[in-house]
Amino acid sequence: MSAQPFDDRDGFIWYNGKLIPWREAQFHVLTHGLHYASSVFEGQRAYSGKVFKSREHSERLINSGRILGFEIPYSAEQIDAAIEETVKANGLTDAYIRPVAWRGAETMGVATKGSKVHLAIATWVWPSYFSPEAREKGLRLHLAEWRRPAPHTAPVRAKAAGLYMIASMNKDAASAEGFDDALMMDYKGRVAEATGANIFFIKDGKLHTPTVECVLDGITRQTAIELAERRGIEVIVRDIWPEEMADFDGAFLTGTAAEIAPLGEIGPYKYAVQELCKDLMDDYTNLVNGRL
Known part of the structure; x- marks a missing residue:
């Protein structure tokens, strides 16, 4: 894995429906997902420009959110499209992809009522996990x-x-x-x-x-x-x-x-x-x- 910090990179991250500069993809320190682990994610790969089994991953992401009691406000089709958009925007063909959904900082406490569900997608070059x-x-x-x-x-x-x-x-x-x-x-x-x-x-x-x-x-x-x-x-x-x-x-x-x-x-x-x-x-x- 590259030693470059993940919070200080060039490129774009898809964040709540639009691409934004990588360094601007941030959330508040009182985010519910940070304090109470109300967060789900996926790990995917693109090979030669094609995301492998994208639909299966997107459907599992949505289902993971439902198991935790929240609904990701995007369909599997929309998530697939956002993933492709993010890979393309970063000029990558062989890449690792990390969609993540979490409850935000609208409320604080164990209870989740009133918290908004957010979705972000990042992608970067990451060879096989082991050398x-x-x-x-x-x-x-x-x-x-x-x-x-x-x-x-x-x-x-x-x-x-x-x-x-x-x-x-x-x-x-x-x-x-x-x-x-x-x-x-x-x-x-x-x-x-x-x-x-x-x-x-x-x-x-x-x-x-x-x-x-x-x-x-x-x-x-x-x-x-x-x-x-x-x-x-x-x-x-x-x-x-x-x-x-x-x-x-x-x-x-x-x-x-x-x-x-x-x-x-x-x-x-x-x-x-x-x-x-x-x-x-x-x-x-x-x-x-x-x-x-």
């Missing part, structure tokens, strides 16, 4: 301290900003220990996901991936399953327990930022980067670039 060197030899994951919450204690079906506090704490702890990321368990102690990506395991030519009771059913996760099934690879969705990781042949992460990223180590468990994973990485690259 080519790390991906080639397989990422190293720390075993996280903090767990994913139970579905009856948090809005786990929403891509909600508040849920990422735990991810940030785990990511920082992993980085401090020299790891690339962290693997989180859920409230029952089952394997859940990394801090911003879903996880798959490989065993005897089959894929195993955790259920999504406590995690977001990622759009890249869904795409990886589709690509595997296209190759005739069986995908088994089930509860996975930490001790099972000793018996898998390989593993990889999936996410918009991470794309498909092989793993070489999870805590005490070591893996070789599998050909099956390399094949899916190639398929994903071809798919997002319109070659598949």
Whole structure:
């Protein structure tokens, strides 16, 4: 990621219906979303000028807001168009895209009545979340301290900003220990996901991936399953327990930022980067670039 601060850049951000200069995209310090996490967002990518699965992301953004109890004042079609407008205005073809919706500073307090819902879209050049060197030899994951919450204690079906506090704490702890990321368990102690990506395991030519009771059913996760099934690879969705990781042949992460990223180590468990994973990485690259 570039070391350039995100609040001091050239370009444009789409903000509540219009493009404005990047540095002017600001909100008040008493914004409800900042104090009470009434905010949802998406992570998307454009490849060769085309936004990958834009409609799925826009619909999920709207649904995430509804789960948190607010209605984003734009349709999926309008959000798709705004995303394309923002990418074009910034002169980008390969880019990361961040739509975010939040409750504003019209009121203060836990209650949300009277607060306005805002929407902004930013885009910038951001290569794959992990370096080519790390991906080639397989990422190293720390075993996280903090767990994913139970579905009856948090809005786990929403891509909600508040849920990422735990991810940030785990990511920082992993980085401090020299790891690339962290693997989180859920409230029952089952394997859940990394801090911003879903996880798959490989065993005897089959894929195993955790259920999504406590995690977001990622759009890249869904795409990886589709690509595997296209190759005739069986995908088994089930509860996975930490001790099972000793018996898998390989593993990889999936996410918009991470794309498909092989793993070489999870805590005490070591893996070789599998050909099956390399094949899916190639398929994903071809798919997002319109070659598949």
